[in-house]
Amino acid sequence: MPEMQSLGVIHLNTWSALISMANLVILFFLLKKFLFKPVRKVLDQRQAHVDGVYAQADEALAKAEADKATWAERMSHAREEADAIVARASENAQRSTDVILSDARFRADGIVRQAEEEARLTQLRAEEGIRQEIAGVSAELAGKLLGREINEQDHRDLIDSFIEEMGESHASDQ
Amino acid sequence: MTEPKKPSRLVDVLLILMMVLPLAAAVVLHVLFTPQEEGVAIHGAWVYYSADPDADLSQVISTGFIITESLINSWLVMISITGLALFLTHGLKEKATTVRQHVAEWIVENVEKLIRGNMGDFHVRPFAPFVCAVLALSVFSSLMSLLGVFTPTSDLSIIAGWALLVFIVITGYKACNGPRVYVRTFTSDGPVVAVLNVIGEFSTPVSMAFRHYGNVMSGAVIGVLVTSFLSGLSSSLLGAFGEAVPLLRIGIPAVLSVYFDLFSGAIQAYIFAMLTMLYVGGGFSEDDWIRRHSAKPKQTAGQTA
Numbered sequence: 001m002p003e004m005q006s007l008g009v010i011h012l013n014t015w016s017a018l019i020s021m022a023n024l025v026i027l028f029f030l031l032k033k034f035l036f037k038p039v040r041k042v043l044d045q046r047q048a049h050v051d052g053v054y055a056q057a058d059e060a061l062a063k064a065e066a067d068k069a070t071w072a073e074r075m076s077h078a079r080e081e082a083d084a085i086v087a088r089a090s091e092n093a094q095r096s097t098d099v100i101l102s103d104a105r106f107r108a109d110g111i112v113r114q115a116e117e118e119a120r121l122t123q124l125r126a127e128e129g130i131r132q133e134i135a136g137v138s139a140e141l142a143g144k145l146l147g148r149e150i151n152e153q154d155h156r157d158l159i160d161s162f163i164e165e166m167g168e169s170h171a172s173d174q
Numbered sequence: 175m176t177e178p179k180k181p182s183r184l185v186d187v188l189l190i191l192m193m194v195l196p197l198a199a200a201v202v203l204h205v206l207f208t209p210q211e212e213g214v215a216i217h218g219a220w221v222y223y224s225a226d227p228d229a230d231l232s233q234v235i236s237t238g239f240i241i242t243e244s245l246i247n248s249w250l251v252m253i254s255i256t257g258l259a260l261f262l263t264h265g266l267k268e269k270a271t272t273v274r275q276h277v278a279e280w281i282v283e284n285v286e287k288l289i290r291g292n293m294g295d296f297h298v299r300p301f302a303p304f305v306c307a308v309l310a311l312s313v314f315s316s317l318m319s320l321l322g323v324f325t326p327t328s329d330l331s332i333i334a335g336w337a338l339l340v341f342i343v344i345t346g347y348k349a350c351n352g353p354r355v356y357v358r359t360f361t362s363d364g365p366v367v368a369v370l371n372v373i374g375e376f377s378t379p380v381s382m383a384f385r386h387y388g389n390v391m392s393g394a395v396i397g398v399l400v401t402s403f404l405s406g407l408s409s410s411l412l413g414a415f416g417e418a419v420p421l422l423r424i425g426i427p428a429v430l431s432v433y434f435d436l437f438s439g440a441i442q443a444y445i446f447a448m449l450t451m452l453y454v455g456g457g458f459s460e461d462d463w464i465r466r467h468s469a470k471p472k473q474t475a476g477q478t479a
């Protein structure tokens with residue numbers, strides 16, 4: 001083996017310098033391809049993802065705000081509607097109250113009228129009865145009259161006393 | 175549903191091997207093929223292959239094709255970094271659940287934030303992988319010193335290659351507004367300043383290369399010097415026992431290593447990346463570009479009218 005040479009402490013070899021320069025260029029491309037490109041790709045992907053998430057969040061927020069506005073509007077409408085419903089309901093109630101009342105009044109009137117009618121009929125029937133009794137009595141009286149002379153005054157007194165008697169007997173009948 | 179989406183264990187194991195094996199290979203190569211050193215030895219990278227074996231490589235500049243330990247180590251580091259990137263991005267999901275996905279996203283987002291802060295939004299997409307490559311290659315190369323192998327960043331050629339690339343990028347961005355604008359950036363303040371401007375332009379990559387390389391290299395040199403000094407000190411204090419077992423070498427160099435290997439390596443990588451961003455961002459004005467590209471249709475509209 002030939003004896004190995006060593007360079008001086010300060011020594012510039014042109015070939016070494018050129019090769020070293022090429023080394024740096026090669027390492028530049030190696031790092032670009034194997035370190036920066038993949039890492040950059042991943043970082044960009046993440047950035048895009050994050051941007052997308054942010055955009056989605058903004059969108060969701062905007063939607064939520066819109067929904068909130070819609071609901072607030074609907075809520076205010078609902079209060080108006082509720083007021084209207086209550087008004088309508090109380091109106092209906094009033095109306096049906098009136099109907100019921102008038103109906104009741106009508107029926108009450110009917111009952112009263114019927115009662116009056118019945119009372120009148122009863123009275124009529126009673127009068128009829130009395131009349132028939134009077135007729136009967138008159139027939140009896142006529143029988144009696146055939147038995148004795150009588151003047152007009154006597155006649156009147158007789159009838160009165162008879163009716164009185166009748167009234168008593170009628171009262172005692174009852 | 176979730177079962178097929180789960181990242182497979184086998185691929186994970188293979189990717190972890192892809193990360194670890196190159197580093198182990200670097201150690202094995204170093205142990206097997208580089209000669210054992212005696213005493214204080216400060217030198218550059220070992221040359222594994224030279225197209226012209228008779229060439230004298232002790233000069234400051236050589237042009238022959240050679241493959242050095244630093245080149246091989248930087249290839250191994252590149253494989254390791256690629257494995258790490260593949261491991262981190264294996265099984266990415268939109269909802270991050272794994273630690274490695276968080277780490278991957280942390281890296282990407284912080285590099286992009288760094289560029290956004292220093293260069294503006296305009297450069298984020300094209301420049302993030304470049305700055306990340308500079309940072310990763312520089313940091314991991316510097317940290318290779320922890321494995322006891324030759325650090326690629328303490329080889330001037332390696333850093334010079336990076337600085338040259340940065341210079342090309344700067345010039346490319348400056349020139350993309352057209353050659354007239356590019357020339358005017360130098361000559362706008364008169365001929366004397368123009369000369370200084372041109373010198374300053376070319377000194378940018380040189381200063382960047384020497385700054386990074388010098389810091390890492392000097393750290394290694396100081397480490398070797400301190401270690402040998404502590405050996406000498408322990409042998410002179412403890413006599414023959416100290417010479418056989420250099421007690422003082424235990425522990426103390428480790429403290430220096432924390433600064434020179436960890437801190438300095440990370441800081442120099444950061445500075446290199448930062449300067450790259452600042453020079454490119456300064457050479458290319460976004461407003462200028464927008465103005466130029468929005469001015470063109472107006473000009474044609476004026477001509478037709």
